[in-house]
Amino acid sequence: MNDNNRFPRLPWIVLALGIVLLAIGSYIGLFVAPPEALMGQVQRIMYVHVPTAWNALLAMTFAFVCAVIFLFKSDWKWDARMEAAIEVGVVLAFLLCCQGAIWAKPTWGVWWDWDPRLTTTAVLLFAFLGILALRKFVDDPARRAIWSAVATIIAYVDVPIVYYSVRWWNSLHQLQSSPATVSRQFWLPLRMNAFGILFLMTAFIMLRARVASMRLKHELAPPPALGGTV
Amino acid sequence: MTGGMIPGGWNFVVAAYSVTAIVLAIYGATVISRLRAETRRNHD
Numbered sequence: 001m002n003d004n005n006r007f008p009r010l011p012w013i014v015l016a017l018g019i020v021l022l023a024i025g026s027y028i029g030l031f032v033a034p035p036e037a038l039m040g041q042v043q044r045i046m047y048v049h050v051p052t053a054w055n056a057l058l059a060m061t062f063a064f065v066c067a068v069i070f071l072f073k074s075d076w077k078w079d080a081r082m083e084a085a086i087e088v089g090v091v092l093a094f095l096l097c098c099q100g101a102i103w104a105k106p107t108w109g110v111w112w113d114w115d116p117r118l119t120t121t122a123v124l125l126f127a128f129l130g131i132l133a134l135r136k137f138v139d140d141p142a143r144r145a146i147w148s149a150v151a152t153i154i155a156y157v158d159v160p161i162v163y164y165s166v167r168w169w170n171s172l173h174q175l176q177s178s179p180a181t182v183s184r185q186f187w188l189p190l191r192m193n194a195f196g197i198l199f200l201m202t203a204f205i206m207l208r209a210r211v212a213s214m215r216l217k218h219e220l221a222p223p224p225a226l227g228g229t230v
Numbered sequence: 231m232t233g234g235m236i237p238g239g240w241n242f243v244v245a246a247y248s249v250t251a252i253v254l255a256i257y258g259a260t261v262i263s264r265l266r267a268e269t270r271r272n273h274d
Contacts, residue, residue, distance in 0.1 A: 037234075037235065038234055039235070039239075040235040040238075041238070044243045045246040048247060049246065052250070088257075091253065095249070095254070098249050099246045102245050102246045105242065106236055107236060200254060200258075204257065204261055207261050207262065207265055210265055210268075211264045211268050214268040214271070217272070218271070
């Protein structure tokens with residue numbers, strides 16, 4: 001169960017790398033990249049908002065993979081990894097909604113709108129938050145792992161809906177950009193921050209999975225033998 | 231006239247980057263503190 005402890009320093013190295021990349025990418029995004037032709041300075045929010053969105057969906061995808069593997073293999077390490085990935089995904093989805101609201105106010109004139117992209121993202125956040133709540137309330141580790149794995153697979157259905165919502169429905173939110181549609185001056189800070197947040201997310205999942213593994217070890221340990229004689 | 235460009239906006243940019251830094255720092259700190267607590271419990 002503790003196989004992620006084979007490289008005890010790895011999460012710290014990945015964490016440091018993530019902080020450095022995010023700091024450099026943010027510096028370039030804030031002070032080097034030019035303002036965008038229509039959004040002006042506000043477009044600089046994209047350098048943290050878009051990488052947060054990519055990595056939130058990636059964390060939830062990893063949680064889905066962990067849930068499927070746990071159901072097939074019943075190996076506790078995948079339950080610990082799933083718990084970690086869900087929690088990190090929820091944090092990133094919450095951050096995504098905050099950044100989106102801050103960007104929406106100057107561009108759309110409102111903090112929030114029940115637009116398909118925003119609504120499906122909010123559903124995603126609350127669905128995975130509900131799974132974390134479920135895990136808190138179920139004491140039996142086996143039931144908790146199976147129920148939350150099944151719930152994760154069901155909640156994951158919303159991830160492709162979030163991604164394609166801007167194509168399937170009329171949305172205020174713009175379509176996904178590609179390297180072909182983004183100027184080189186913009187994609188350098190975007191990619192640096194994307195890798196920065198990816199490394200931070202990976203380090204958080206590795207560290208959080210260790211916490212979950214250690215808790216599971218305690219929960220699954222046989223109770224101490226009673227002293228004395230009957 | 232701003233030629234269609236949204237004027238100003240630095241306050242929103244600062245707010246977005248600050249929220250990002252604060253949320254990631256607080257979450258990172260809680261993960262590290264939980265890891266230390268569990269490690270201590272494991273050693274006891």
